[in-house]
Amino acid sequence: MDATIDVLVREVGPRDGLQNIATVVPTDTKLGWIRAEFGAGVREIEVASFVPPRLIPQFADADSVVEQALRIDGLTVVALVPNLRGAERALALGVHKLDYVVSVSRTHNLKNVRREREASLQDFERIVQARDAAGLKGRTVLAAGLSTALGCSYEGRIAVDEVRRCASFLAEAGAEELMIADTVGYADPRQVREVFQAVRAEVGELPLAAHFHDTRGTGLANVVAALDCGIRRFDASLGGLGGCPFAPGASGNIVMEDLVFMLDSMGLRTGVDIGALLAVREFPASALGADSLAGAIAKAGLPRHYLDAAQRAALESSPERPAGATGH
Ligand code: COA
Numbered sequence: 357m358d359a360t361i362d363v364l365v366r367e368v369g370p371r372d373g374l375q376n377i378a379t380v381v382p383t384d385t386k387l388g389w390i391r392a393e394f395g396a397g398v399r400e401i402e403v404a405s406f407v408p409p410r411l412i413p414q415f416a417d418a419d420s421v422v423e424q425a426l427r428i429d430g431l432t433v434v435a436l437v438p439n440l441r442g443a444e445r446a447l448a449l450g451v452h453k454l455d456y457v458v459s460v461s462r463t464h465n466l467k468n469v470r471r472e473r474e475a476s477l478q479d480f481e482r483i484v485q486a487r488d489a490a491g492l493k494g495r496t497v498l499a500a501g502l503s504t505a506l507g508c509s510y511e512g513r514i515a516v517d518e519v520r521r522c523a524s525f526l527a528e529a530g531a532e533e534l535m536i537a538d539t540v541g542y543a544d545p546r547q548v549r550e551v552f553q554a555v556r557a558e559v560g561e562l563p564l565a566a567h568f569h570d571t572r573g574t575g576l577a578n579v580v581a582a583l584d585c586g587i588r589r590f591d592a593s594l595g596g597l598g599g600c601p602f603a604p605g606a607s608g609n610i611v612m613e614d615l616v617f618m619l620d621s622m623g624l625r626t627g628v629d630i631g632a633l634l635a636v637r638e639f640p641a642s643a644l645g646a647d648s649l650a651g652a653i654a655k656a657g658l659p660r661h662y663l664d665a666a667q668r669a670a671l672e673s674s675p676e677r678p679a680g681a682t683g684h
C-alpha cells in the first residue's frame with residue numbers, strides 16, 4: 357500500500373451502487389464520476405461488473421467503462437466477475453484487479469450466480485489458470501470476495517467455520533486478496549472481530565479487505581472493529597448507494613464521505629480530499645436524483661473546526677502553528 361496513506365478506501369459505487377438500480381446511468385456520467393473521484397484522491401475504484409447485459413442492463417457498457425477508466429493514470433481499475441466467462445471478458449481488457457464473488461451462504465450463491473457454492477469455488481481455480489495463461493500474472497490481481505460472510509437474508513446466521521473454509525480454499529487456489537462482505541448489513545462489531553480474526557488466523561499475511569453495508573446502522577462501527585483487527589482496506593460507496601439485487605432486503609454500502617470523515621478525524625490518512633469528494637456526488641445525483649444519495653456529512657456539513665489529516669499535518673509542521681489548533 358502507498359506509504360502516504362494509512363487506510364485504502366475503495367469506491368464500489370459504479371458497481372455495487374448501481375447494480376440494483378433500474379435507471380441506466382449514462383456511460384459518460386459513470387466516467388465523469390470515476391474521474392472526479394480519482395481527482396479527489398480515491399485510488400481504487402470498482403468500475404463495472406462483467407455479468408450478462410440481459411441480466412443487469414446497467415452494465416451493458418462495462419467494456420467501454422473499463423477501457424476508458426484504464427486510461428486514468430494511477431487508478432487501480434477493479435471489475436466484479438461472477439464466473440469464468442466474466443473473468444475472460446475482464447482479462448481481455450487487462451483490468452488491474454478482478455473481484456470474483458462467492459457466497460458463503462449456499463442459498464445466496466444459488467440465487468446470485470445459479471450454481472452450488474463448491475462449483476463457484478472451483479471456478480476460481482480456472483480463473484487463476486486463465487489469468488496465468490494470458491500472461492497477466494503480476495498485472496491483474498485476483499481478489500476473491502466472500503459474500504454473505506456475516507449473515508444472509510435466506511439463511512440467517514453464517515457459521516464462522518464456513519467462512520474460514522471458503523477463505524482457506526480461495527487462498528490456496530491463488531487469491532491475492534480476500535474481501536469479507538456483509539452483503540445484507542447484518543453484522544455487529546463483535547462479530548466482525550470474531551470473523552476477521554478467524555480468517556486472519558487461517559490465511560496469514562494475505563491482504564484482507566472489508567465490505568460493509570449500512571442496512572442496519574452498524575456500518576461505521578464495524579469499520580472500527582475491523583480497524584482494531586488490523587484491516588486497512590475498506591470498500592464504500594459515494595452517497596451510500598448499493599445492494600445486491602439477488603439478496604432480499606439488501607441496501608446501501610457504507611457512505612464513502614462519512615468513512616473518509618471518520619478516518620480523517622481519527623488521524624488515519626486516506627489521501628482523499630473530503631471537500632472534493634463531496635462535490636463528486638453531483639455525478640450520480642444528476643442521473644439518479646439527489647434524493648437517492650445518503651450521507652451524514654453531506655447533510656450535516658463538516659464540523660466548524662474540521663481540518664483533514666493532510667491539513668493537520670501541514671499545520672503541525674508549520675512554524676507559525678497557532679496555539680491549540682487541532683483537527684479534532
Ligand atoms: N458475461 C456475459 N455473458 C455471460 C456471462 C458473463 N459473465 N456469463 C454467462 N454469460 C452468457 C452465456 O454465454 C450464455 O449465453 P447464451 O445464452 O447466448 O449462450 C448465457 O449468459 C447463460 O450462461 P450460463 O452460464 O447458463 O449463466 P446462468 O444463466 O447460469 O447465470 C451468471 C449465471 C453467473 C451469469 C448469473 O447468475 C449472474 O450474472 N449473476 C451475477 C449476479 C450479480 O451480479 N450479483 C451482484 C453482485 S454480487
Ligand code: ZN
Pocket residue numbers: 372537539567569598599600609
Ligand atoms: Zn456489496
